[in-house]
Amino acid sequence: MREAFKFAAWAVLCFVLLGCETEVKKTGQHAMVPGVSSTEITLGSSLALEGHASYLGTQTLRGALSYLRNVNALGGVHGRLITLQAINDGYDPTRCLANTHQLISSGNVFSLFGFVGTPTTVRVLPLIEDAKIPLVGAFTGANALRVPFNPYVFNIRASYYQETKAAVDLLVSRMKYKRVAVFYQYDAYGFDGLMGTELALREVGLAPVARGSYVRGGIDIDEALQRIVGAQPDAVVLVGTYEPCAEFIKKADALGLDAAFFNLSFVGAEELARRLPDDIKGEVLVSQVVPPPSAPQVRDLMGIADDYVRHLNEFYPDDVPNAVGLEGYLNARVLVEGLRRAGRNLTRESFMNALESMEEFPLGGYASVAFTPKDHQGLDMVYYTVLENGEFKLIDDTDLLLKRRALVKLEEPVKQ
Template sequence: MRNAPLLCILLYLALSLAGCGRSEKTKAREVGTPGVSDSEIILGSSLPLSGHAGYLGTQTIQGARAYIRHVNELGGVHGRTIRIEAEDDSYDPPQCLANTQRFIIDKQVFALFCYVGTPTTLKALPLVEDAHVPLIGMFTGANALRQPPNRYVVNIRASYYQETMAAVRHMVEDLGLTKIAVFYQYDAYGFDGLIGTELALKKFEMEPVARGSYIRGTLEVQDGLDRIRKSGAEAVVMIGTYGACARFINLSEEEGYNPIFYTVSFVGAEELAWRVGRTSPAHVFMSQVVPPPVPSDDQDDSASNYVKLLDRYYPDDTPSFVGLEGFLNAKILVEGLRRAGRDLTREGFIRAIESIKDFKLGPGLTITYGPYDRQGLDAIHFTKLRDGQFTPFTDWGEFRKELETGK
């Protein structure tokens, strides 16, 4: 009995050490995988929910949430539900940077998701690289997010270079145009589209006949319009936001200047159509990086599933190209989480994304990644403004005849 106190002390120390060991192991796991608990995965999303690009942000996040709510209702991924912490950056780069800092340092999110815009996303990119935090599904086609490949940056959509190349090819080869100008937003987004257009024209031994720009966040497009109009451009490639592009088109019409207008997908089809107006006679084209958001009988069609799930969870919302892109972002995110398994880490998630090959999203729509391939989709679809909405367009030959006859 004289050794009883000593035995008690030894037993206490052993239990304490065992408890400390468990605590340290749990702590290490938490430090190793921020934003992951036994029941939840937390993501951070900085995007414009207000201001002159607010439509793009609200549509992107709503499309993503439609799919994530569906996944959560089915039990989540490996027993964990997904939660998105979304913060408004108003398409302002410094605000996006501040939001990203809070996500990584204060909120300890697992990954960054559904960022919107080139200048904003590029502002946050150094933090992504320093923290080794995955950034997946950005609503931007910026080349700087694709080349050189960044291990932690996962693009779903095609690039602006691909969009402008496809558009210029149709203008030159199918429509026979020789005088093409560029109207662009004076920032990283606009410069990226301008360079893409210049590279595309260079393949045909051409260059823009004029360049006009405006300052992000304004509608001051008159100087750019005057410069382009004086050049006699037959077509204008537009790299801006929906408000400025609509203002440019409407002013052109008022002044009797009627070139072909082409915009990249970032402009936002539904919002641009509404601002240009149903009765506008202008020829306005827009490239898209996703198919039309319409229902079908195909159970594996992501576009159709997006329409159905949006109606279930957000019945007051109207399906859009932008929303469908957010929906596809969420599908790829979830597929990566599933492949990564229950023992989720950031590195494991990136390896899981790299393992995706020929993942079907719908008819003619597949995703493939690899160690040096950080973009899933390459297809470009074209739409034309008709009766107040952008609808699929493929008949360039017939359109050329229309131009030549003046009808």
């Protein structure tokens, strides 16, 4: 039996084959449950496989496929192999909308899975609700996927509000910075991060000293740069993707801004690190919703990271393990567990009920996913990482970090 994971560049579909060389057959066309046949379960995804956010889409997808291919190699779920039809949207909301309509209207997709991006995913919520089709494991912390509660959307990661709250906790409460600026992408993703930062700052009696934005898909950040650098902040929260954020940090540093640069997880830490020189004066930080797979303590934090590294090396040996891929892998494990719990007589309703039964699905170490019928966010964890020698490393001891970097602005000298 051949498994097929479908990729597409806009209107063209090409197939990544996981089994023998026989022709792929369509599944679920005549089944009572869309996307389910006696031998296969078909999932659908729209994500950036080309363009300025392609690293995020590609690594999310390969992380997920690393687990799904392993599951298929072991016989699938209740005798059914899993097929993932993934269509490129280039991180464009209009293309994502068209892709999602195509996936749903085909009648061949059981569940949506692994969408990437806030403006793209938020755009398709009306289609999801109309079709009553589940969406599991989107790579976004968008508040619109969480509030108001949506019975068809199952978020696994922490939200952007939680990430920005963590940013302010570190920058203001721990590092004692008072002048915080926000650099953000001018769309739903950036607005979420901006609002989350403003709300968190308001809780400690502060407001951003400056705000600056850029247009999604571009790197014209000069106007935002001048506005923010002119305010001389102690710290900047960056809500964007890797290329414009790297441009901002490099140019701000060149202009003499000695500040902490705090990025949200969607930035793509590995690609951000690759674009930055080693001599940035201020600290460069990234919040993560999964621990870095290379962290020495990752087994205690999320033990499945070892499985991710092993399966990635098996199926994508040229790829380097990373946090984006680990999140995709984690999402696939949760989805498959839902399919297993739903049993052989699979329906969308039984699948969603099965996901909601996960009161504590262990991920190894301290981590576990929990859903309820009224709470569809599985994890709440946020991790801090800091750029050191070209790599973002987990901050295991924030007090030690602050002492080493002398980032805490105290009246008395910091004692070692």
